[in-house]
Amino acid sequence: MTMIEALRSAMDVMLARDERVVIFGEDVGYFGGVFRCTQGLQKKYGEERVFDTPINESAIAGMAIGMAAQGMRPCAEIQFADYMYPAYDQITQEAARIRHRSNGDFTCPLTIRMPTGGGIYGGQTHSQSPEALFTHVAGLKVVQPSTPYDAKGLLIASIEDPDPVIFLEPKRLYNGPFDGDHTATSQGWAQHPAGDVPEEYYRIDLGKASVRREGAALTILAYGTMVFVAERAVRDTGVDAEIIDLRTLLPLDLETIRASVEKTGRCLVLHEATRTSGFGGELIAEVQEACFWHLEAPIVRVTGWDAPYPHAQEWDYFPGPKRAARGIARVMEA
Template sequence: MNMIEALNDAHDVMMARDPDIVVFGEDIGYFGGVFRVTAGLQKKYGKTRVFDAPIAEGGIVAAGIGMALYGLKPVCEIQFADYIFPGFDQIFSEAGRIRYRTAGEWSVPMVIRTPYGGGIFGGQTHSQSPEAFFAHMPGIKTVIPSNPHDAKGLLIAAIEDPDPVVIFEPKRIYNGPFDGHHDRPVTPWAKDPRAEVPEGHYTVPIGKAAVAREGEAMTVLAYGTMVHVALATAEDNGIDAEVIDLRTIVPVDIETIEASVRKTGRCVIIHEATRTSGFGAELASLVQERCFYHLEAPVVRVTGYDTPYPHSMEWTYFPGPARLGPALKAVLED
């Protein structure tokens, strides 16, 4: 499956198992969503379980919180991550706090899914990467898959989680693994756009990273689309880099990160979001705190720029091999 098909399958598997699951968002019912992630679900499960919502993200999130408190398990889609901010207060002030406000008596078992990042020439209003805002929210788990297998397993785990989970789905790899060897979409997709995804129910644990590539020379921390860029850049430059796919940024798997950096002594962090106060800053701080005496070079970040996402300059903004390659080499030379 590609990631879209894997996410669709996760919905299908869980809706068949649990009648309390409801799915809603803008255009996700009859149309199946802008990216077709929910295609066919309304026809199979009916309009009371899969339905369209008004163009009001605050209302979508608020309704989901109410449903979750009532005993349902809502899966809400925000059409693009850029549109999530009208629901920001509901997520921050309500969804993330109710367990704490009620001393554990109530929880909010809801999932908020949203496509994020660049790669489709969406410009400033369809390409942002706002994950750092949500990583800063207490009570919210934040998940970012890099491949179809993990996307399905993480979504199922999120639906089964008793607390709110936000899943950012990288648009650039929705339809298949990105060929990260190129800075521009010359050959944007690998020859086989699908990956092995088990049938039926399985989970990928929230809060557990994966070692996408083993190595000894340095550690590269990445998530989402940047995992593919990191893998391709290390291969093209002949660098024995260990690539860690975080999969979840909150909770972050600090044990896997620490073990890798202690082994390699060097660390490069890559993410698509803007640099200042991006999640890479938190990762750099954690690495410095945990691995200071093992580091042989400063921790380096390769990120997007501190500007809104530019439409005409998308592939210059996007961190690719042309920027990551020199960073890896410079860290090796320090």
């Protein structure tokens, strides 16, 4: 399956498995979503289980929170992560706080799916990576998969979770694995098959990172599309690096991170979002606190620019294999 097919399969499985699950958002019903993630689900389950909403992100979030507080398990889609700002108040002031404000009388088993990142020539309002805005909010869980297999298992776990989950989907990975270098094709899709994904139910517990590549010389922390950029940079440089795919940003799997950095003694952080106040800063702080006496060199981060998303320079903005390779060289030479 591609990631789109895997996500659709996860929603299909949960709609069949749990009558409390509903899917809704802009164009997700009849049209099947702008990326076709929900294609065919309305026809299969009906308009009461899979339905369209007005172009009103605040209303989408508010309705989902109300449903969740009353025992349903809504899986709402914000068409692009860039569109979530009108809903940010509802998500952070209401969804994230219901359990604590009610002293546990109410929970909010809500999943909000958002396509994130660039790579489709969508310009400034269709390409942002706002994960740090959510990882700062106590009460939320934040997930970003990199493979179709993980996407399905993590989405099922998110829908089953008793608390609100922000589920960020890297758009560059929707239609197939990415080889980390956009020069492979016009949009950077690798020419090899999608991942093996079971059709039946399975889940991947939130808060567990994955070791994508074992190594002894360097730990690379990445998530989403940047996992493939890291793999390409490691192949190009020949450094024996261990690549950790975080998968869940909040809660963070500090145990896996700590074990890797203690083994390698070096660490590089890689993400697509802007550098200043990006999630990489939090990762560096956590590694510094937990692994200071094991570090043999300063931690290096490779990120997007501190600038509004540049439509005309999209592929220069992204950290690619060459920039990642320069970062690897810095931390190895220090």
